[in-house]
Amino acid sequence: MAVYYPKPDAEGGWRTARDARAIRKVAGVDLSRLDQAWEFNTRCAAHTSLVVIRKGWLVYEKYIGRASRMCNPDMASTGKAFTSIACGIMLREFADRFPQGLATKVFTREFLPEAFPLDDPRKADITLGQLLCMTAGYHGEGTSPGVRNGQTIPLVPIPGQDIRNLDMSSLRTQLWCNPGDGYSYSSPAPHIASMVLRRVAGMDLKDYIQSRLGKPMGWGPWDYCLRRGDFIQKVANGAGSIALHATDAVRFGYCLVRGGQWDGKQLVPKDYIDMCHTASPFNPHTPFSLQWEQNSDGHVPGAPRDAFFKSGAGGFCLYVIPSLDLVIYRMGGSTGQYEPSYTDIPQPKPDTSRDNWKPTPRSLFYDSGLYGEDGLRRILEMVCAAVVD
Numbered sequence: 001m002a003v004y005y006p007k008p009d010a011e012g013g014w015r016t017a018r019d020a021r022a023i024r025k026v027a028g029v030d031l032s033r034l035d036q037a038w039e040f041n042t043r044c045a046a047h048t049s050l051v052v053i054r055k056g057w058l059v060y061e062k063y064i065g066r067a068s069r070m071c072n073p074d075m076a077s078t079g080k081a082f083t084s085i086a087c088g089i090m091l092r093e094f095a096d097r098f099p100q101g102l103a104t105k106v107f108t109r110e111f112l113p114e115a116f117p118l119d120d121p122r123k124a125d126i127t128l129g130q131l132l133c134m135t136a137g138y139h140g141e142g143t144s145p146g147v148r149n150g151q152t153i154p155l156v157p158i159p160g161q162d163i164r165n166l167d168m169s170s171l172r173t174q175l176w177c178n179p180g181d182g183y184s185y186s187s188p189a190p191h192i193a194s195m196v197l198r199r200v201a202g203m204d205l206k207d208y209i210q211s212r213l214g215k216p217m218g219w220g221p222w223d224y225c226l227r228r229g230d231f232i233q234k235v236a237n238g239a240g241s242i243a244l245h246a247t248d249a250v251r252f253g254y255c256l257v258r259g260g261q262w263d264g265k266q267l268v269p270k271d272y273i274d275m276c277h278t279a280s281p282f283n284p285h286t287p288f289s290l291q292w293e294q295n296s297d298g299h300v301p302g303a304p305r306d307a308f309f310k311s312g313a314g315g316f317c318l319y320v321i322p323s324l325d326l327v328i329y330r331m332g333g334s335t336g337q338y339e340p341s342y343t344d345i346p347q348p349k350p351d352t353s354r355d356n357w358k359p360t361p362r363s364l365f366y367d368s369g370l371y372g373e374d375g376l377r378r379i380l381e382m383v384c385a386a387v388v389d
Contacts, residue, residue, distance in 0.1 A: 004056035005263045006254075008218030009247055014058035027054040028389030034060045037382035041330065044375050045315045046357040047073075047338060049331040052383060053250050053257075054324070061246075065354035066338040067331040072243035072345045074225045074337040076312030079242035082209055082252070083190045083197075084132050084291035088272030089212050090197050091128075097200055102129030102275075102282065111196045115171045126179045129282035131193040132290045133183070137175035140184030146176050147183045147285045161187055163228060166237055167195060183285040187239035190291055194238025206236040216262055217255060219248040225342035240312060243343050246329055249318055253327035256320045277308035277322070302381030309380065313337075317376045321384065328383050330376070 006014040017023040020031040029052070038050050038060070047065030051058070063069065091098050098104045107115055107123045118124060122137065130136040140146060141160040146153040155176055162169035170188035194205040201208050206224050214222065225241040226233040236242075244252070255261070256276075260268030278296050280289040287297050292308040300307065309319040315332025335355050340347040 003258065003261070005258075006056070006218075006251065009220050009245070011218070013247060014053070014250075015056065016058040016061075023057075023059045024388065027057040027059045028387060029054050029059050030386045030388050031060075033386035034383065037379055037386065038062050040375075040382060041379060045332040046354040047331065047333055047335070048315065049246055049329065050379075050383075051246050051250050051329040053254055053327040054387065056254070056325075058247075058250075063246075063331070064351075065357070066335065066350040066352070067246075067333075068348055068350070069246050070220075070348050071338060071350070072222060072245065072340070072343050072347065073316075073331065073333055074241050074243060074339075074342055075249070075316045076314060076333070076337065077187070077240040078249075078310050078312035078316045078318055079224070079237070079240035080187075080190045080291040080312075081310035081318060082213075082242050083194050083205065083238040084276065085252075085256070085268055085272075086205060086209050086212065087128065087132060087193055087197055088269055088290075089267070090200060090208075091272065092269045094200050098128070100127075102132070103127050106131070106192075106196050111199055112171070112192070113199075114167060114195075119172055120175055122175055122178055127282070128193060128196065129280070129290075130179050131189045131196075133280050133283035134185055134189055134288060134291075135180055135183050135283045135285065136186075136189050136192075137177045137179045137181065138184065138186035138189045139174050139176040140186050141188075144185040148177075148181065149285055153182070155184065161191065161237075161239065163233060163237070164231060166191060166233065166235060170195075170239075180282070183283055183288065187237075191238035194236065197238075198235065204235050205238055213252065213255070213267060214248075216265060216267055217248070217251045219251065220245050221345045222248065223343040223345060227342055227344060241342075243345070246331060249329045250327045253318050253320045253329065257322050257325055257327055259322075277306045277320075300377045300380060303377075303384050307380065307384075309376070311376050315376065317379075319380050319383075324384065324387050326384070326387065328380065330379060 049063040049067040052060035126136045170191045173188040224236040259270040294308040311317040319328040
């Protein structure tokens with residue numbers, strides 16, 4: 001039997017199972033349990049969605065507040081996952097430039113000439129794998145702590161990325177430890193990885209993603225949130241703020257579930273995807289591999305060990321579970337994250353009824369790596385529990 005791949009939304013989109021009996025029959029999913037996950041979800045965010053793909057079937061799609069299928073919200077740090085996968089494609093496409101793969105040191109004049117002279121000689125030892133695993137030594141953003149071998153180390157907040165000067169502010173962010181000696185959730189690191197890609201591929205991250213992923217999969221209108229008031233960023237931020245339609249976010253996840261294949265083409269190297277959901281030699285400190293939180297240690301007990309997922313500010317999260325042939329996408333975000341001027345893509349009229357809604361404190365979601373609330377992991381467990389075959 002041929003593997004199913006959905007057409008672009010403009011040509012019919014995902015095949016859809018529309019009632020409890022069909023959902024159980026074709027996808028092996030209990031609709032009543034998805035309804036329970038949705039009810040929990042609506043108590044956690046003003047604007048949210050729950051989109052579930054099982055065995056190539058769209059089995060659940062609900063939205064509330066400003067969240068909708070056709071909007072292009074600021075997905076915040078969920079975009080880091082796209083940066084990582086783009087780097088995985090780059091490693092295959094330009095293998096001759098990376099003879100040591102992820103172990104290649106990138107603070108060289110070949111990859112990052114703008115970094116010279118180095119403001120810290122230790123940066124010469126940073127590898128691409130360390131940038132993508134947040135172990136390059138870069139100081140965590142906000143109140144993110146450092147972690148060494150599971151032990152938390154408080155860090156004093158320092159200035160991080162400046163959106164008006166993304167490249168240099170990322171490069172000049174200070175190190176809190178030697179490369180490889182600790183983990184800290186730091187947005188400059190994946191942006192620097194995207195700078196390497198830009199240099200090697202000769203195009204911006206956005207254009208690379210469109211040509212290698214978006215166009216082959218048939219994404220609808222999308223962009224990075226490059227416009228902030230009177231300022232327009234010249235390059236995409238490798239640290240996030242991608243803005244996709246919900247049904248295209250799950251296309252991306254479905255490609256990863258399918259081992260990187262899409263309609264007969266190997267878009268993403270399977271071995272790179274495998275590294276995203278297993279413990280990484282570049283990060284012995286936390287279960288975070290190549291910009292994805294991964295569950296190989298079973299710290300999310302209600303999810304399979306091969307589950308991997310990436311969250312973003314406000315509660316956005318894309319989940320990929322290969323062993324269950326399952327993709328989940330949850331939108332979240334503040335009202336401001338649905339500002340259409342960020343992308344200048346025409347948006348549907350929003351539902352503003354929940355603009356002033358507030359969750360209870362214990363339900364708040366934060367983009368804080370492994371240190372936020374457990375709600376996002378709970379949604380993963382609840383949807384996995386709905387799989388009954």
